[in-house]
Amino acid sequence: MMLGYVFGGWMMIKSASKSLELKNTGELDEDFLNAKVNTSSIYLSSILPKIESLSSIILKGDEDILSMKKNWL
Amino acid sequence: MLSKNLINLDELNKISDYQHFSDDLVDAILEEAGKIGSEVLDPCNLSGDHEGSKRLDSGEVRTPKGYKEAYESLRDGGWFGLEAKEQYGGQQIPVTLSAAVNEIWHSSNMSLALCHLLTQGLIYALQKSASDDQKNFYVPKLASGEWTGTMNLTEPQAGTDLSSIKTKAVKENGHYKISGQKIYITYGEHDLSENIIHLVLARTPDAPEGNKGISVFIVPKFIPNEDGSLGEKNDVSCLSIEKKLGVKGSPTAVLQFGDNGGAIGYLVGEENQGLNIMFEMMNHARFSVGVQGLAVSERAYQQSKMYAFDRVQGIPIDGNKGDPIIDHPDVLRLASTMKSEVEAMRALAIYGGFALDMTKSSQNEYWETKSSLMIPIIKGWLTERSLEITSNAIQIHGGMGFIEETGIAQHYRDARILPIYEGTTAIQANDLVFRKTLRDNGKAITELVEEINSEISEISNSGNEVLKNLCEKMTQSL
Incomplete structure (x- = not known):
């Protein structure tokens, strides 16, 4: 899951970078390109940070979960 | 539009399979697919969900109103053969483009599009692993959409873990007799196409235990004659259609193979190569x-x-x-x-x-x-x-x-x-x-991360402040 978010972020950066590059060529509608850059920023500020919690959970380990006894469930 | 810039589409032209691929082709295909999605597939999406597919007492399955016409449009427009090889009548377009088309099908009507998806899977499997005779015989009719395909792996006791499947395959004069029960078979039975080709996992009697003893067979609903016309009905029947939470229009069948002596199946590849x-x-x-x-x-x-x-x-x-x-x-x-x-x-x-x-x-x-x-x-x-x-x-x-x-x-x-x-x-x-x-030892993933990192630093150093900020966030997460 984490890798999904990270790779998604990679795609969005590529997208933002290409959009800014294309802005100067006039090939595509500027409004569309601005939208793309904004969407990428939203991804990086409002979606990607979720991995911080995911990684801390993964790194803390599963000891507690593995210690849960079946008859306690 | 932007997708053309994210990846290098020219690279695809260099591949011998895809030399006919071009930008214009992309635009034309996507535009047409969009029309079909909204005008043909979507109208029966919600109604199909409410109606659902039903099994009749005869064992036949009725798909929702509108599905047959929608299927015929896809078939007649050549959409079943989009990815299939040209030699079998397909258009041989790259996955990159067919993925975009499939997105359109599945967002318009996922339940109906599943019939298309399963058929693509069968075409792909046969093209990769079947004999030339089998490919020449089956793939053209699947690519044309005249026949549709299914995947038969799951049994009541074997889902995620296929090693315990029990369906049997017994060798007999040039073919095998298949008997057993498969569940969760998407489009296992329906009223859309004249024939259904099942790909079935089964064990031969002397096969080793577990995953190493599984073989795979082509089991047609109607056994085709040599000229491709339909022959006898094979020993496969639909026992029931599941009542599901979602994709209700898609008939999910329990299939019984070989209630009357065994269904005729044709081995694909070698025995025990199934998985x-x-x-x-x-x-x-x-x-x-x-x-x-x-x-x-x-x-x-x-x-x-x-x-x-x-x-x-x-x-x-x-x-x-x-x-x-x-x-x-x-x-x-x-x-x-x-x-x-x-x-x-x-x-x-x-x-x-x-x-x-x-x-x-x-x-x-x-x-x-x-x-x-x-x-x-x-x-x-x-x-x-x-x-x-x-x-x-x-x-x-x-x-x-x-x-x-x-x-x-x-x-x-x-x-x-x-x-x-x-x-x-x-x-x-x-x-x-x-x-x-x-x-x-993590070599591939490490290399990929390094690649991403270097791409990010390249972008970061391109001089744009906005990009620099975005890249910082990305680097942190990496």
Whole structure:
């Protein structure tokens, strides 16, 4: 899951970078390109940070979960 | 448009299979697909969900009203053969493009599109692993859409773990007799095409135990004559159609093979090669399911956007009476985060499709590694995220979202199967960690991360402040 978010972020950066590059060529509608850059920023500020919690959970380990006894469930 | 810039489409032209591929082709195909999606597939989507597919006492299965016409449009337009090889009558277009077309099919009507998806899977499997005779005989009719395909693996006691399948295959004069029960067979029985070709996993009597003793067979619903015309009905029957949470229009069958002596089946490849053959098509199949996740998310997003721009409720902060709910920051938040995630998902899907295509290029090893790594991520992430995205879509609709009539609830329900079938998310994770990471001591993944890192620093140093900021965030996360 984490890798999904990270790779998604990679795609969005590529997208933002290409959009800014294309802005100067006039090939595509500027409004569309601005939208793309904004969407990428939203991804990086409002979606990607979720991995911080995911990684801390993964790194803390599963000891507690593995210690849960079946008859306690 | 932008997808053309994210990946290097020219690279695809260099691949001998795809020399006919061009930008104009992309535009033409996508435009036509869009029309068919909205005019032909979508009209029976919601109604099909409410009607569902039904098994009659005769054992026949009726798909919802409109499905037959929609299937015929896809068939007559040549859409079943989009990816199939030209020598079998297909259009041989790259996965990169067919992924975009499939997104359109599955966002218009996932239940119906599943028939197309399963048939593509069968075409792919046969092209990879069947004998020349088998390919020449079966693939053209599948590519033309005259016949449709199914995958028969699961049994009541064997789902995620196929090693305990019990279906038997006994050799007999040039073919095998297949007997056993398969469940969860998508489009296992229906009233759309004149024949259904089942691909079935079964064990021969002396086969070794477990995964090493599984073989795979072609089992047609109607045994074809040598000239391709339909012969006798084979010994396969549909015992029931499941009542499901979602994709209700898609008939999910329990199939009984060999109640009357055994169904005739034709071995594909060698005995005991069944799972290897299935694995060869696994990447492609899992990738397709990832695209389904993208498709349903996009659909849900589009509908909620329409609703949010229309519905008036409360006065947005800094707004006016009569403003639509999209002006409420919280709704804006939901919509914009959904949009952003869907775009990231789409980019990843296009990139994954490109990687699959490039495995046919001169740098096939590099792309094999890359696509193998990305597929479990694409399948796992795109399908899991579709659950929250379709849920947010309902949230934007408020109370109306909970009412079936608006149609948004259907997408929430349809999405739920996606993280489960074709390998649960846990299995994708297992695949990623064991087969794709630990096996080579993390070499492939480390290389990929390094590649991403260097691309990010290149972009960061290109001089644009906005990009620099974005890159910093990305680097932190890496």
